[in-house]
Each structure stands twice: as C-alpha cells, then as structure tokens.
Amino acid sequence: MTDLAIETRDLSKQFDRQLAVNEVDLNINYGEVYGLIGPNGAGKTTLIRMLAAIEEPTTGEIYFNGERLRPDRPNPNLQRHLGYLPDDFPLYDDLTVWDYLEYFARLYHLREPTRSRRLFDVLELVQLVPKRNSLISTLSRGMKQRLSLARTVIPASSTESASLKPSR
Ligand SMILES: Nc1ncnc2c1ncn2[C@@H]1O[C@H](COP(=O)(O)OP(=O)(O)O)[C@@H](O)[C@H]1O
Ligand SMILES: [Mg+2]
Incomplete structure (x- = not known):
C-alpha cells in the first residue's frame, strides 16, 4: 500500500499512429504542486485527462492514495475527489x-x-x-x-x- 497521493506505473496512451504518453511513472505526494512542462504535443493534456478519468490509458496503471483507478468501470468514490480545469474552461453563461x-x-x-x-x-x-x-x-x-x-x-x-x- 502506498502513501502517495498520485502514482502512475508505465502509463501510456497510443492514439491511432501517435504515441502521446510513453511509460510515465509519476510519484506525487500529498500537498505537492506538480508541474508538467513540455512543447506542444508532448502529451501533457493526454496525461492529465487520463488522471481525470476522461481518457482511457492504453497500458499502465493509475493510483490515488493507493487505490487503483479502473478505467473500465465507474469509480464514484475516486471521481468525487477529482477536479480538472481544462484550458478552455467551459461555463454555463445563463446560470448565476x-x-x-x-x-x-x-x-x-x-x-x-x-x-x-x-x-x-x-x-x-x-x-x-x-x-x-x-x-x-x-x-x-x-x-x-x-x-x-x-x-x-x-x-x-x-x-x-x-x-x-x-x-x-
Ligand atoms: N483524441 C486524439 N486523437 C488522436 N491524437 C491525439 C488525440 N489527442 C491528442 N492526440 C495527439 O497526442 C499528442 C499529445 O497531445 P497533447 O496531450 O494534447 O499534448 P500537449 O497537451 O502536451 O500539447 C499529439 O501528437 C496529439 O496530436
Ligand atoms: Mg495541452
């Protein structure tokens, strides 16, 4: 059992011809602010979308507090702890x-x-x-x-x- 907030093992994402994320091992502790830096197309967004459970990894594993995120089934207990702010920040204009x-x-x-x-x-x-x-x-x-x-x-x-x- 791990004490890490976020852990990935061999996390990869293959689109049709594009290997967007290549065997990433992340070890992120509680309270840590973690940045991904890389040129356009490096795979930053794809990696974050996999952590936010909206993109299914091709291979590899994701753990939050040691609990495995299962892409193939609902993870309500994990997902209610996730917040994801995409760069186009969609809003509903007609709500207060x-x-x-x-x-x-x-x-x-x-x-x-x-x-x-x-x-x-x-x-x-x-x-x-x-x-x-x-x-x-x-x-x-x-x-x-x-x-x-x-x-x-x-x-x-x-x-x-x-x-x-x-x-x-
Ligand atoms: N839905 C998709 N289908 C096919 N290729 C994709 C898709 N999303 C991203 N890619 C490709 O994966 C690579 C990584 O993209 P992305 O994660 O958006 O990079 P970054 O956020 O670092 O700029 C790029 O080559 C991009 O074209
Ligand atoms: Mg991006």
Whole structure:
C-alpha cells in the first residue's frame, strides 16, 4: 500500500499512429504542486485527462492514495475527489455564479449544510463572493477563470471528501 497521493506505473496512451504518453511513472505526494512542462504535443493534456478519468490509458496503471483507478468501470468514490480545469474552461453563461457552483457541488454529492459552506469557501478563495448572484455572462474574463478555478477545487479538502486522505 502506498502513501502517495498520485502514482502512475508505465502509463501510456497510443492514439491511432501517435504515441502521446510513453511509460510515465509519476510519484506525487500529498500537498505537492506538480508541474508538467513540455512543447506542444508532448502529451501533457493526454496525461492529465487520463488522471481525470476522461481518457482511457492504453497500458499502465493509475493510483490515488493507493487505490487503483479502473478505467473500465465507474469509480464514484475516486471521481468525487477529482477536479480538472481544462484550458478552455467551459461555463454555463445563463446560470448565476452560485447556481453554477451549486450544480457541480451536487454532482460531487455534497449535501447541506456542507454544500453551502463549501461554496462560500471556494467563492472566498477566488474573491467572487460579491458576484455570487450575478449571471456568468456578465463576468469579466478573469472572473470567469476564477469561477472555473472555484468549481475545480470544490472537492478539495471539503469535510465530506476528507476521508480519502490517510489519517496519520
Ligand atoms: N483524441 C486524439 N486523437 C488522436 N491524437 C491525439 C488525440 N489527442 C491528442 N492526440 C495527439 O497526442 C499528442 C499529445 O497531445 P497533447 O496531450 O494534447 O499534448 P500537449 O497537451 O502536451 O500539447 C499529439 O501528437 C496529439 O496530436
Ligand atoms: Mg495541452
């Protein structure tokens, strides 16, 4: 059993002719900020999409806290701890900031009163509390980016998702 937050073993992704990710072994500890640097087409996005369970690896294994992510079957317990912010940060323009975040919080199965507390936490983190009742279409681009970030970190360190971390 490993103590790592994220571990991959021999993780590879082969598209038709393109080997996008080639036998990657990642060892990422809790609390670590980990960066992938490489030229266009190096495989960064493909690797992250596999970690976010939206791209199936061709070969190799992914573990979160020692628990294997199984691409071929639902992983609700693991997936509710994952946040992924793609670079095109899609948003729903006709929702308010609050309704948008609440929608995702519900997808993460957060229940009241934890859900509202968590939404205020992430809104405070990105300094959008005063905009919580505004339509997303009225936000500046920077605010939209911050809102997307808030949505991404909803599962992080919330009370109900704390159980994935090992107790020491
Ligand atoms: N869905 C796909 N089908 C075929 N090839 C893909 C697909 N997604 C990515 N690739 C290819 O995989 C390689 C890695 O792409 P990507 O992971 O997006 O790189 P990066 O994010 O590092 O710029 C590229 O050659 C790209 O064309
Ligand atoms: Mg990319």
